[in-house]
Amino acid sequence: MNSILISAIASNQGKTLLTTALLYHYKNSVRPFKIGPDYIDPQFHKKICNIDSINLDTFIMNEQQVLWLFNHYSNKKFSILEGVMGFYDGMNMGCSAYNIGKLLNIPTILILDGSGSYITISAVLKGLKTYKEDNTIKAVVLNKLSSSMHFELIKTQIESDFNDIEVLGWIKKDLTTLKTTHLGLDLNSINKQVLEELSKEVLENINLKKLEELSSYKKKTVLEYPFNSFSKIDKKVAIINDENFSFLYYDNFKFLEELFLEVEIINPSKDEEISKDTHLVFIPGGYVETQINYNRIKDKNRFKNSLLTHIKNKKYVYAECAGLLYLSKSVDDKKMSEVLDVEFTLTNKRVRLGYYYSENGLKGHAFHYTKPKSLDNAIDILSKKPNIKGQEAAWRKQNVYGTYLHTMFRNNLTILKDYFGI
Structure with missing residues (x-):
């Protein structure tokens, strides 16, 4: 098989551009992965090659x-x-492109912005290569170049300075395709024709034969299942999933399939009802607080009433972020389902961003612009480091639990008893 990791020195350097082109080129034989907790890129990956992307964290x-x-x-x-951000970014929390590359021993291709420079690019590469000697950097692709002459200048310098780096090629600046689309910002604007043209334009001056040779890979051996074991249960779970509630780790979905006898996907935007024999409702994160998103669900009473009936019957609900907001009384003037005794307001700046430790023992990620108007009845403090001051970020009422924290289920089986009623 073949495996590669695509990284850079920072965000907005071209990782998504190169990843997109390669995913589309190999679309019939590729599995995409995303390093870190991001939800947007995996959705974009799936749009490109029609297979679910897996978060590695x-x-x-x-x-x-x-x-x-x-x-x-x-x-x-x-x-x-x-990768996520720059190659070493996130290393302080144990999750960076460097960490994952080293763990899996996957060759890393750096995409480097060569605009307005040539010899200095090699100096930057030396810094990345020597910062941690056990990195997996094996090749570079140069981005935003004006000409083949510019490329040859940088290539000659890198090849003179390194004997273990392949210079795979270059991407010209001012790509024609990017003048008509906002890559990665609007999933609906990316169609087959755009992807076809973009992939050809990006890969035009990249040596794919060398890339394939470089990416030859043999999996590391895993001796056993490194998670606590669980038994399948004779119950049904409903996963709420539409444009508003789309932040769903694919492995969480697969784990729920493995755990429950039956899984049903409910689309609230289509006013679909939750089945009466459902044991657990899982409402993922996403967007529900802005007007355009709220309009999709505000009049979906069949869905809302089926959820309220589910709760009235003392069954279980687990909700993350947008799911938490939907269970609240309101977000500013937007009336929600009024299950949990909390009101939220939408702010102009981020309230939380990054990895967090929860007082209840979970680790995860939070990213939101809303905040509660009051912390009355709040539970489960989130903090940037263990045992330091944080702030409450979850609310619970009987068997209904809503939290700002996004986490992975497979390695957190305590939630089965605490929140899933199993």
């Missing part, structure tokens, strides 16, 4: 668990991993 899971996850889902000829 060594903060939320331990190394052996992430290794198992990668091996388990690397079921295609080519595995392409997209």
